[in-house]
Amino acid sequence: MFQTIDDLESGQRLLVRVDINAPVEDGVVQDNRRFARHAETLRELLDEGHAVALLAHQGRPGRDTFVSLEGHADILADHLEREVGFVADTYGEDALAAIDDLESGELLVLENARMCDDELPEEDPEVKAETEFVRTLAPEFDAYVNDAYSAAHRSHASLVGFPLVMDAYAGRVMETEYTANSAIQEREFDGTVTMALGGTKAEDLIPVIERVDDTVDRFCLGGIVGELFLRAAGRDVGYDVEGTEFFDHQWNDHRETIERILEEYDDRLHLATDLAYEGDDGERAEVDVESLEKETSYLDVGSDTAEAYADLVRESEAVFVKGALGVFEDERFADGTVTVLEAIAETDCFSVVGGGDTSRAIELYGLGEDDFGHVSIAGGAYVRALTGESLVAVEVLEDAN
Incomplete structure (x- = not known):
């Protein structure tokens, strides 16, 4: 097991990696659940008198979401209700000067780590530990804290390089996500x-x-994966129609696996019996899968399916959720996702709801996190944890202990 921030002596200079990768609308970063979660870790560290410099990423080069972290610093300031500094540099002279000026209880956000050439290529931790990025920043700090569980499957410099060259600890998000997932x-x-x-x-x-x-x-299957299994079962669904590109390439790549799983797990797979779509009047309409023809996009499981899945949830000792059953951002097509989440919330079962989008539905539709065993903000890392695959950033934390 890794060391946690409980093992830190107070009043240290810390380099903290978080994952506040967020939606960007018209060039403006949007607040999301990740900010609130990481703010809890940061508040605890600042209250312990640590001086904190923050590493994070946003988007990927070439994409509209690849922007500066200056807006992220403002959002964190709102959550923490204290001043948060920002420097438009990651490990150059400006960054080092700002780090040197950090006082106890202060927080500084460094510029987007993915703007550094050393950050992005997926390489072994030993290679990342030798990069100029890591070798320049590490001596400036007493310890490194990784709180970015949702990025823990990535072998990037800011995630896997530092634990090889300095004392390393897990933050609260890393600790709770790893345990629950x-x-x-x-x-x-x-x-x-x-x-x-x-x-x-x-x-x-x-x-x-x-x-x-x-x-x-x-x-219980829904969303794109549900339609692909319905297609394997002979229903006229799970095809791309005009304006979509979700289904056909995934079907072509995974058809044999889908058909084999459907045959082997038939009695354990529950597929939708009805689906919802946008009717001619713009309202939600539903159709039985026995009589449908793929002429439109199906945007949710139907009401009968949602209730059937909810009944299965109520009988369960444990429920794990990954991915939404429909396009819940549109209230017309939230029934499947919300009905299942409500059933989990009212049932005394162990539950983990995973994936950034799915966890957002909890807040969007007025459900409380306390009604679930754990609400994960992770996507890819959550899937890997479910399947028992290793998470490279967790491994290097454990090895650093």
């Missing part, structure tokens, strides 16, 4: 375990079914 591999449940799988990245979710089959008793 690893539960499916480490805990034993006496009753039925149900998993709801949805969202748009079927290629990430298809392997989950086989990897957790010793723990999970039944799978």
Whole structure:
């Protein structure tokens, strides 16, 4: 197990890595759940008298979301209700000067780590530890804290290089996410375990079914992955129509696997019996899968399916959720996702709801995080934890202990 911030002596100069990668609208960064979560870790560190410099990333080069972290500093300041500094540099002279000026209880946000050439290529931690990025920043600090669980599957310099050259610790988000998301591999449940799988990245979710089959008793499918399995079952659905490009490439890449899983896990897979779409009048309309023809985009599981999935949840001792069952951002097509989440919230079961988008539905529709065992802000790292795959940034933290 890794060291946590409980093991830190107070009053140190800390380099802290968080994941506040967020939506960007018209060039403006939007607040999301990740800011609030990481603010809890940062508040605790600042109250302990640490001087904190923050490393984070935003977007990828070439994309509209690849912007400066100056706006992120403002959002963090709102959450922390204290001044947050920003420097438009990551490890150059300006950054080093700003770090040198840091006082106890102060927070400084360094510029987007992905603007550094050393950051992005996926390379072994030993290679990242030798980069100029890591070798320049590390001597400026007493310790490194990784709180970026949602990026822990990435072998980038800011995530895996520093623990090899300095004392390294896990922040609160890293600690709680790792513990909760690893539960499916480490805990034993006496009753039925149900998993709801949805969202748009079927290629990430298809392997989950086989990897957790010793723990999970039944799978409730929706979203893109649900339509692809319906297509394998002979329903006229799961095809791209004009304006979409979700289905066909994933079907072509994974058809054999989908068909094999459908055959092998048939009695444990629960597929939608009805689907929802936008009717001619702009309102939600539903159709039974027995009689549908793929002429439009289906944007949610139907009401009968949602209730059937909710009933399965209520019978379960544990429920894991990855991905939304529909386009919940549009209230017309939130029924599937929200009905299942409400069933989890009202049931005394162990539950983990994972994925940034799905966790956002909890807040959007007035549900309380306290009604769930754990609400994860991770996406790719959550999937890897479910399947028992290693997380390279967690491994280097453990090795640093």
